[in-house]
Amino acid sequence: MSSQERKKSRVTLLDVARHASVSRATASLVLRKSPLVGSETRARVEQAMRDLGYVYNIGAARLRVERSQIIGAIVPNLTNPFFAELLSGIEEAIGATGKVVILANSGERVERQSMLLQRMREHGVDGVVLCPAAGTEPDLSEQLAAWGMPVVQVLRHISVDMDYVGVDYAGGMRQAVDYLASLGHEKIAFAVHGPFHSAYRERVDGFRDAMLAKAFDPEILIHLPPQLGEIADSTHLLFAKATQPTAVICFNHLVALGLAAGLHDCGLTIGRDLSLIGFDDVADAEAIRPRLTSVSTGPTAIGEMAARLLVERIANPDLPPRRVVNDTTLSVRQSCGRPA
Amino acid sequence: MSSQERKKSRVTLLDVARHASVSRATASLVLRKSPLVGSETRARVEQAMRDLGYVYNIGAARLRVERSQIIGAIVPNLTNPFFAELLSGIEEAIGATGKVVILANSGERVERQSMLLQRMREHGVDGVVLCPAAGTEPDLSEQLAAWGMPVVQVLRHISVDMDYVGVDYAGGMRQAVDYLASLGHEKIAFAVHGPFHSAYRERVDGFRDAMLAKAFDPEILIHLPPQLGEIADSTHLLFAKATQPTAVICFNHLVALGLAAGLHDCGLTIGRDLSLIGFDDVADAEAIRPRLTSVSTGPTAIGEMAARLLVERIANPDLPPRRVVNDTTLSVRQSCGRPA
DNA sequence: CTGAAAGCGCTTACAG
DNA sequence: CTGAAAGCGCTTACAG
Missing domain, CATH: 1.10.260.40 (lambda repressor-like DNA-binding domains)
Known part of the structure; x- marks a missing residue:
């Protein structure tokens, strides 16, 4: 034809x-x-x-009623399985309302994020779920408000004026530290990586607070490179500080994977020579041996919740801003033991 | 406001x-x-x-010119990192042309897929990249043609009347088998799972052909359950056949992860007691120890290519159907050795 | 280069 | 329940 x-x-x-x-x-x-x-x-x-x-023809209908039935979702990194699960939750919940989601990847770049928001605006999206790229200025919130664009921040927040759905990172850190303490650990390192944003800060602050609450040294922070392969090869950094940790909490799933591999390369046995706790608990925590004890943050559920909030926000733009902070759960598996 | x-x-x-x-x-x-x-x-x-x-207001413009600048992408499973990478390639290439992509997850369900296609049609998408759900009837192609909907099939195909971008699964199997044969293996199993579709068939047929070409027994097929955790616990199935394999090729990345874990649980050492080859080579092939030798299929590049073909198809609907079949590459790492 | 006009496919009062 | 009409914001000949 x-x-x-x-x-x-x-x-x-x-x-x-x-x-x-x-x-x-x-x-x-x-x-x-x-x-x-x-x-x-x-x-x-x-x-x-x-x-x-x-x-x-929804497009024609939209010209009359001011509603496109399209919502936008912007994530900083599609390839990270954590964000893929988040997205899957968003798509699921939005799809269930008969709407459709436009997907975009900011690649953690602020200018690209602006461009994407602008493009979505031209497409007349009814609102957007935004995981702000690291370095996003708080005043983006004012611009979005001036546009009249409903948005919910997810996982990371830049302003209290917009809805936010995230996780209780501090609580998760407390769970991890308390659990390790119960096993007898005192010298606990926190292995971090990636760019700076609210979730980064909350994890680090949460870690320090949890350590201080136990009167442990809260300053064993290990900075790891961003790429999976490089993390494994940087495992020695764990032992480069004055204090030798007996346990390490991982910033996220990529760090956990990388360190698990790196420790193996060093000939160390996880759970015996060093205890390891993951964070963000993506599916393959089950695939590591020993199985990885991990703080679960439930990205799919968070995506669904964010979508739901956005739909409410669109229906009722004058609602006061809301914050939904999900609890984490500690999945105890086999990667932690008593200190050597 | x-x-x-x-x-x-x-x-x-x-x-x-x-x-x-x-x-x-x-x-x-x-x-x-x-x-x-x-x-x-x-x-x-x-x-x-x-x-x-x-x-x-793109929506208003669209009413005049018959072009929405929206394309659709339908994948069977967003959570699978392989599809996340595919999607990332699609989004990247489409975004570069100034268009936008509507994302949907068929969940491998044919009726849901029909609904999603219909919904996208109502939104006036200019075309769609479709990885057809298992069980999709070939006559979907006729329906799509009757709609005048440009589509490119990706990774799986149901009809020769539509563009297709995929990978040379048979070639990949040959690479894996030949490599194992060069190490001295003859009893090679193929560990499969998941629903039936063209990519499934091509992998199995490719495996058999490659084995026959070497005059090896081509029938050591092991059927594994779909979930990651269940795969690991089903590792014993590898040894339940009359012929004990000395090497196993994995259907995809999930199977490789699961079996790597399961073999560890059985006290077997990969590369020494049993050789293992992955397929689809997602990032965490690097995170497994020993590092997983794997057939790489490059999902991101495939996504980009599919997007590019779709854009061409939209611009020129009367082009004859095209097939782009990417070569695989064997990434030799450490999970294969000589037969025990 | 410009202006006036028609029309894309729908929704929404409005009068019946 | 129905019909005629206006209008959403744009693009596209067409005549100047």
Whole structure:
């Protein structure tokens, strides 16, 4: 079928109305399932739609009502399985409402993020779920407000003026530290990496607070490079500080994977020579041996929740800003033992 | 800002035109960077756009020209890191053309996939990149053609009438088998799982052909359950056949991860007691110890290629259907040795 | 280069 | 329940 034929064969609501011998207004009411239309008429119209192969044109409808049924989702890194799970939760929940999600990857770049927001705005998205790129200025929030763009921040926050769905990183750190302390550990390192943002700060602060609460040295922070392969090869950094840790908490799933591999390379046995706790608990925590004890943050559920909040926000723009902070759970598996 | 104020403050092209003392037509030409407009006029119009905070309304434009600048991407499983990388390639390449991608997850369910295609059609997508759910009937292709919907199949194909971008699974199998044979292996198992589709068939057929070419027994197929945890616990199935394999090729990355873990649980050393080859080579092949020798399929590049083909197809609907089949590369690492 | 006009496919009062 | 009409914001000939 050539594109010309296609264009000619476009069936409109008026065609449907004529075929069913009703007015266009009535056909439109049937389309939107209005109770104003009698069931016999409705059936006739629906039959006409089938007969003619009618396709609803949301774009045209949108021009009248100010609602596109499209929402945007911007994440800093699609390749990270953690964000993939987040996205999967967003898509699931948004799809369930009959809407559709435009996906974009900011690649942790602020200018690219601006461009994407602008593009989404031109597409008339009803709102966006945003995991702000590291370095995003707080005043982005004012711009978005000036645009009248409903947004919910997810996992990272830049402003208290916008909805936020995230996780209780401090609580997670406490769970990890308390658990290690119960095993007898006192010299606990926190292995971090990646760019600086609210979730980074909350994890580090949470770690320090949890350590201080136990009167442990809160300053054993190990800075690791961003790439998976490089992390494994940087495992020696764990032992480069004055204090030799007997346990290490990982910033996230990538750090845990990398260190697990690196420790193996060093000939060290996890759980015996050194205890290891993961964070963010993505599916393959199960695939590491020994199985990785991990603080679970439930990215899928967070994505669903963020989507739900956005839908509410769109329906009711004047709601005060909300914060939803999910609890973490500690999944005890086999990577921690008593200090050597 | 209330939603009412927002509506009132909508700046249209006509406002811009008046502000710049030109006609709406001229303003429209400036918008689309037509060379017909003089540079002085152009500058005045652009200034007016800035002054007024004009936002281009793609939806309205779309109603005139039959092009939404939206494309759809449907994958069977977002959570699988392999598909996340694919998607990342698609998003990247589509974004580079200024278009936007609507993402959806079929969850490997055919009816859901139909619903998603219909929904995307109502949104007027210019085309879709589809990784068809297992069980998709070939006649979906006819329906899509009747719709006049440009589509490129990716990774899995259901019809020769539509563009396809995939990987040379048979070639990959040959690489794996030949490599193992060069190490002295003859009893090689293929560990499969998941639903049936073209990529499944091509891998299995490719495995058999490669084995037959070496005059090895081509029938050591091990069927594993779909979930990561269950795979590890099913490792004993490798040894339940009459012939005990000395090496196993994994259907994909999940199988490789699961079996690596399971073999560890059985007290077996990979590369010494049993050789293991992965397939699909996602990032964490590096995180397994020993490092996993793997057949790389490059999902990101495939996503980019599929996006590029779709853009071409949209521009030129009458092109004959094309097939792009990427070569795999064998990444030799440390999980294979000589037979025990 | 510009202006006036038609039209894309829908929704929404409004009068019947 | 129905019909006629206006309008959402843009693009596209067309005549100047």
